[in-house]
Amino acid sequence: MEHFNNDDLEYVFDYFEEDESDFYPDSNSDSDYSSSSEPEFEDDFEMSKVKSETSALDARNGKDIQGIPWERLNYSRDEYRENRLKQYTNYENLSRSRENLDKECLEVQKGNTYYDFQFNTRLVKSTIVHFQLRNLLCATSKHDVYLMQNYSVMHWSSLQRNGKEVLNVAKPIVPTVKHPGFVVQPVSRVQVSTMTVRENLIVAGGFHGELICKNLNHSGVAFCSKISTDDSAITNAVDVYRNPTGSLRVVAANNDSKIRVFDAEKFSSLGCFKYDWSVNNTSVSPDGKLLAVLGDSTECLIADGNTGKVTASLKGHLDYSFASAWHPDGQILATGNQDTTCRLWDIRNLSQSIAVLRGRMGAIRALSFTSDGRFLAMAEPADFVHIFDSKSGYAQGQEIDLFGEIAGISFSPDTEALFVGIADRTYGSLLEFTRRHQYNYMDSMF
Numbered sequence: 001m002e003h004f005n006n007d008d009l010e011y012v013f014d015y016f017e018e019d020e021s022d023f024y025p026d027s028n029s030d031s032d033y034s035s036s037s038e039p040e041f042e043d044d045f046e047m048s049k050v051k052s053e054t055s056a057l058d059a060r061n062g063k064d065i066q067g068i069p070w071e072r073l074n075y076s077r078d079e080y081r082e083n084r085l086k087q088y089t090n091y092e093n094l095s096r097s098r099e100n101l102d103k104e105c106l107e108v109q110k111g112n113t114y115y116d117f118q119f120n121t122r123l124v125k126s127t128i129v130h131f132q133l134r135n136l137l138c139a140t141s142k143h144d145v146y147l148m149q150n151y152s153v154m155h156w157s158s159l160q161r162n163g164k165e166v167l168n169v170a171k172p173i174v175p176t177v178k179h180p181g182f183v184v185q186p187v188s189r190v191q192v193s194t195m196t197v198r199e200n201l202i203v204a205g206g207f208h209g210e211l212i213c214k215n216l217n218h219s220g221v222a223f224c225s226k227i228s229t230d231d232s233a234i235t236n237a238v239d240v241y242r243n244p245t246g247s248l249r250v251v252a253a254n255n256d257s258k259i260r261v262f263d264a265e266k267f268s269s270l271g272c273f274k275y276d277w278s279v280n281n282t283s284v285s286p287d288g289k290l291l292a293v294l295g296d297s298t299e300c301l302i303a304d305g306n307t308g309k310v311t312a313s314l315k316g317h318l319d320y321s322f323a324s325a326w327h328p329d330g331q332i333l334a335t336g337n338q339d340t341t342c343r344l345w346d347i348r349n350l351s352q353s354i355a356v357l358r359g360r361m362g363a364i365r366a367l368s369f370t371s372d373g374r375f376l377a378m379a380e381p382a383d384f385v386h387i388f389d390s391k392s393g394y395a396q397g398q399e400i401d402l403f404g405e406i407a408g409i410s411f412s413p414d415t416e417a418l419f420v421g422i423a424d425r426t427y428g429s430l431l432e433f434t435r436r437h438q439y440n441y442m443d444s445m446f
Helices: 040-053 056-060 077-087 101-105 443-445
Strands: 053-055 115-121 137-140 144-149 152-157 161-168 192-198 201-205 210-215 223-227 235-242 248-254 259-263 269-274 279-284 288-296 302-303 310-314 321-326 332-337 342-348 355-358 366-369 374-381 382-389 394-410 417-423 431-435
Touching: 053 056, 056 115, 077 394, 101 355, 137 192, 137 417, 144 192, 144 355, 144 394, 161 201, 161 210, 192 235, 201 235, 201 248, 210 235, 248 279, 248 288, 259 279, 279 321, 288 321, 288 332, 332 366, 332 374, 366 394, 374 394, 394 431
Parallel strands: 137 394, 235 279, 321 366
Antiparallel strands: 053 115, 115 431, 137 144, 144 152, 152 161, 192 201, 201 210, 210 223, 235 248, 248 259, 259 269, 279 288, 288 302, 302 310, 321 332, 332 342, 342 355, 366 374, 374 382, 382 394, 394 417, 417 431
């Protein structure tokens, strides 16, 4: 993985010549937005809230879903889209011919709508600390989503329409739970590079090899430490899963070429697996038996979840990989690469990928299946989120056209909502989409 450079983030506002701060005030408060005892503050907040939100009704009435006032800018939306497609530069570690790759890609009919726009808020907005890492948002229900905003893990409630800080990583953090044999190692000012929230456990990885675990049901932090002391120790990916015996585990992939597994109750080390290149992403199969191992290599690996031993090598990508996701049936693995494609693999026959899906303009930085396996969401670094229908063999899709760096995507566990985090100096926001259902006449009788 390359060293981070802020210039690699292409902010939307940089293209606009008119200052929009008068129209859309920026709100970066990490406090609970719903509480205030000052009437004047409440009035100001309500005005700011109205200007910082876009509803489905607003969108039907012609308002841009991100609140971008195109009528006051020097570009129309279509002109700006055309310029972005021409000027956007996809980051590559390896420069190789894409001619044969184009022939492999599946022809996808994109005019479908599986998820409708529901709501956009700029009261919480994602931030990114490494341009290649975009797993910084996680939904735990259709009403609850967690995201990184500067040095805070924020919770957004789509019901109450407010945000609240649940973890501050700028201040010194000392674990509140003591474990036998565990040496307390406080951390502070952690630049969170990756995060997930599962089974009431927030797990965040840091830019200097930190790992932080917090139980949502308890105050304080259960575990924190620097799990790597390597000069290039960034924690690139984290996952929470249950192993075949039902025990809860935390797995972390680091730039020091290692994957580490921890017990999620005692936080004792259960394994450390070494590979030949920096591990940019790892994910665990639904049965907890297999690891997907992706990194600074054109090959992706399948490894045993207990031993880390490589059992298969997946060949086909042309550049480094940074994203993966397992279909809930455990038979299909999706891998995202800087060659602008996602490959789908059937683990029963890994000799070649079963399908190749292509983005519009950039690397595939985030992947997520719905819990019912029906849809696969695929996010580029900026502007585009694609949703593919597995029922059609991934040949039918929806393209969500946005503007801004995408910090993360997440389906709600019940598949009813899709959240997209946008990192941008002016138009950073959280977008919510809801699943469209087709009901027939008889359904209305029940």
